Amino acid sequence: MSLQTLLSATAYRQGRAVRSALVRHRAIESDPVFLVAWQNGFDPFSCAAIAFGQAHAAPELFLMSGSREADIEAREFAAAAQRFCELFESYAVASSRVDYQGRKLEVPVWPAQVVIPNGATLRLLGRIGRRLAGMRHPDPAVTAVLRRFACHLLWLARHADLPGQQIVLSCTDFLNAHWVSAMSALECESLFALEAWIAPPGRTRGFEAAVAAERFSAGPQPKPEDAQTAARLFGALEKARKGGGEGPAVEEALGALREFYRGLTSPVWALLLAIAGRERDIPAGAHLARRIERDRIAYGLHLEGLGRAVADPRGLRFRENARAAALRRDELERAAALLEVEEAIDDPLRMLPRLLSGEAIEGEVLTCTVSRTDGATAVLCTEEPCTLPPGLALWWSGAPFGRGWEIERVEATGAGSKVTLTQPVRKDPASCPAAGTRAVFSPLHFDDHLSYALSLPARAPWTHRPPA
Amino acid sequence: MSSSDDIGEAPWAARAPRHSLTVSVLAAAAEHTDCTFSKLALAGRVNLEKLFGGTRYEPGTGADPMAIKRGRLFEEILKKDDYAELLNLLYEQDAALGALGADVRIARLRDLSVPAGRSGLEVRAEATRRELAKIARRDWDASTLLDGAVIRARIGGEVAYFEADGLAAASNGSLHVVEAKSFPLIDGRCDPVKLGAACAQAGLYAALVRAQLREDGLPSEAVSDTGFIVLPKNTRLGRPVLLRQNLSFHIRRAERLLSLAHLDEAVVQRIEGRSFPAAGTGAAERIEGLSHLMDQAGTHYRPECLEHCAAAKLCRERAYKAGRLAILGDQASREMSGVETFDRALDLAAGADPLDHERESARELVRARRLYRRALKGAGP
Structure with a gap:
């Protein structure tokens, strides 16, 4: 927290946000799908308007007119669904084979990416998916496209929970993970x-610029004044529809609504493009490639199972049984642990919380001897007293895998400590810190057994096999 | 819930625009009982929205009319066929409420033919009082469902009438608050913030009813700590579901709020000669007047105030200009104990001599600065 406060105080003094990461920890694809959605205050499972598209073209805006006629409503959703499915699935045109859990899997070369303004938009998409999954229409083609759309939305909402994923890029989450301002968490949601x-305009300070910018909403909830205008326009449409049919009065009312939502969307759209453009230029973390690969496989698996889910939506589970919940929890915890390691290895700023809490040590390597028979011994001189007990295993951030270094001895030296670490197994000299360099030893490391393994091994170990 | 207007006037609010006290006003005030300025506004029923109207601190107000429409429709569904759906849910939920299934007496206090305005509310409040007394005394003709109750309470020394949106279900001398909300329960989960707000509202209703019973010399324990929140289940509005909630925390909080609404003499003396400005004065003059009052009374800005208080934007600016760490939130202030401002935090991080109460935070800041600088220089693996 002291680091967060220090960075906030720096941002306050400078009048602009400061970076809390030296590299970019999420991928931003070259041509992602940008999406902005506006909530319908009457129905939390629907939206009033949804706009999406890629950066090279203007956004396509689809209006959900809030009609009580199921047919109109389904067709409005179907138009948006059709276009979204085309865009979202277009990333799968080229594919390659990968090994996944012992089988060859054909997966898209690049995963799709959907850039949205904030987490609230993601939750809205999840709710729309939840509703459309059960929607039926006399025309089977409409039902199929709605289910397909629902499957995509539900999968996106679920996948977004996975720490480090980048198929859904919520801009507020992304910026909050890379920048620190002198705003509270609540205000940072805007x-x-x-x-x-x-990026305050001109010589304006961040605070004044943020106060001025608060008059805009990035969705899905419009500002109260805009919500009242929307209600008035929807009221006019309802009135025109009562007149009967789809006459010019209805068209006029629909046009006014479209124009209104286009006006709400355009500043958000411009902002999303600007953020993606600027942040893409920041160098990416080294481990991003692994997470892109994981996303690619997840996207491929989703598309593989899509046909089955569309044909039989009963397969879509909204509530998990105990086993599924435990497996999911395990998956999320593994991903979170791995993400922490990767980010800390890629970015010295992400290692700071561990150093500040005293769980990691940093200092100059006085000596490092590597023996073919006795393993390796490193002596680290830290500027701060080391409070870690002898016997504790730590990993050098330059090679955070395999067996850890054990703290053998800690000696006080003025303000700091001299820490002797030993590595009992034979080490490759490249995986040991060189004398005279600075090194960080922390508990963060790559481990295949980060948590309890829930799947049994394919081949029973010899202890569990019947005697030959 | 809404209340009628006023008897008497607080001197510091004599010229200011006033508004009726509503449960939302009280619930909002419950979020900052540590702010004297806010307490003054509550006790004087000052309409801060109006006072800040037309200034650059104007709060974005007004609920989404379509969301209000949804709420009304949901209530209509619940009230259909003499509350059949709601009564079924209550019956299923609790065997102790089994009596509801057998002999249901509904007190429709909203439908009483009473004059509009304050006198009408007085009549309804009296009727509510009689019904509550019957329930507490376990009379044979006590109602099992109260709709449209009006409760009399003293806020800031003045009498106010609160009209309850919620319902109250009673059986065997015990009364349970039932609050209907239109946000959905999706696959067994709902928005925890909205649920918390609904429970706070129900807790306030329960606290007001308890106060009324106490005033009448009846056992306040007749109001149960257990309340019910009715929500639509999943995607359809027409399938309500009942959530059983323990409201004891919210009731205690509401009771504390009601007791705090009475201002200390010391606070009144501190602001002597100062008052909330009149609505008709110019925007700059109004803001100046409010700032002076804030200086004298004292405020306690937290980021959460932005969600509840119409004065929050001015408070935030004042806190920002003073460079107060409080603008980051309670957690930052707590963890940097003893350090009040950003400038001081930076000075301490740079090695300035800490005062006794700053020593711990200063040590952390110095370490954070040193490690941060080293990380920026590229010291790593």
Whole structure:
């Protein structure tokens, strides 16, 4: 927290946000799908308007007119669904084979990416998916496209929970993970205010720019004034529809609504493009490639199972049984642990919380001897007293895998400590820190057994096999 | 819930625009009972929205009319066929409420033919009082469902009438608050913030009813700690579901709020000669007047105030200009104990001599600065 406060105080003094990461920890694809959605206050499982598209073209806006006629409503959703499915699945045109859990899997070369303003938009997409999954229409083609759309949305909402994933890029989450401003967590949920702190216009200070930017909403909830205008326009449409049919009055009312939502969407759209463009230029973390690969496989598996889910939506489970919940929890915990290691290895700023809490040590390597028979011994001189007990295993951040270094001895030296670490197994000299360099030893490391293994091994170990 | 207007006037609010006390106003005030300025506004029923109207600190107000429409529709569904759906849910939920299934007496206090305005509310409040007394005394003709109750309470020394949106279900001398909300329960989960707000509202209703019973010399324990929140289940509005909630925390909090609404003499003396400005004065003059009052009374800005208080934007600016760490939130202030401002935090991080109460935070800041600088220089593996 002291680091967070220090960075916030620096941001306060400088009048603009400061970076809390030296590299970019999430991928931003070259041509992702940008999406902005506006909530319908009457129905939390629907939206009033949804706009999406890629950066090279203007966004396509689809209006859900809130009609009580199921047919109109389904067709409006179907139009948006059709276009979204085309865009989202277009990333799978080229594929390659990968090994996945012992089988050859054909997966898209690049995963799809959907850039959204904030987490609230993601939750709205999840709710829309939840509703459309059960929607039926006399025309089987409409039902199929709605289910397909629902499957995509539900999968996106679920996949977004996985720490480190980048198929769904929520801009507020992304910016908050890479920048620190002098705003509270609550205010940081406003994409416009956050961006105002990061890039305040002209000589304006972040605070003033953020206050001015707060008059805009990035969705899905419009500002109260806009919600009232929307209600008035929807009221006019309802009135026109009562007149009967789809006459010019209805068209006029629909046009006014479209224009209104286009006006709400355009500043958000411009902001999303600006953020993606700027952040893409920041060098990416070295371990991003692994997470892109994981996303690619997840996207491929989702597309593989899509046909089955569309044909039989009963397969879509909204509530998990105990086993599925435990497996999911395990998956999320593994991903979170791995992400922490990867980010800390890629970025010295991400290692700071461990150093500040005293769980990791940093200092100059006085000596490092590598023996073919006795393993390796390193002596580290730290500027701060080391409070870690002898016997504790730590990993050098330059090679955080395999068996860890054990703290053998800690001796006080003025303000700091001299820490002797030993590595009992034979080591490759390249995986040991060189004398005279600075090194960080922390508990963060790559481990295949980060948590309890829930799947039994394919071949029973010899202890469990019947005697030959 | 809404209340009628006023008897008497607080001197510091004599010129200010006033508004009726509503449960949302009280619930909002419950979020900052540590702010004297806010307490003054509550006790004087000052309409801060109006006072800040037309200034650059104007709060974005007004609920989404479509969301209000959804709420009304959901209530209509619940009230259909003499509350049949709601009564079924209550019956299924609790065997102790079994009596509801057998002999249901509904007190429709909203439908009483009473004059509009304050006198009408007084009549309804009296009727509510009689019904509550019957329930507490376990009379044979006590109602099992109260709809449209009006409760009399003293806020800031003045009498106010609160009209309850919620319902109250009673059986065997015990009364349970039932609050209907239109946000959905999706696959067994709902928005915890909204659920918390609904429970706070139900807790306030329960606290007001308890206060009323106490005033009438009846056992306040008749109001149960267990309340019910009715929500639509999943995607359809027409399938309500009942959540059983323990409201004891919310009731205690509401009771504390009601007791705090009475201002200390010391606070009144501190602001002597100062008052909330009149709505008609110019924007700059109004803001100046409010700032002076804030200086004298004292405020306690937290980021959460932005969600509840109409004065929050001005408070935030004042806190920002003073460079107070409080603008980051309670956690930052707590963890940097003893350090009040950003400038001081930076000075301490740079090695300035800490005062006794700053020593711990200063040590952390110095370490954080040293490690941060080293990380920026590229010291790593």
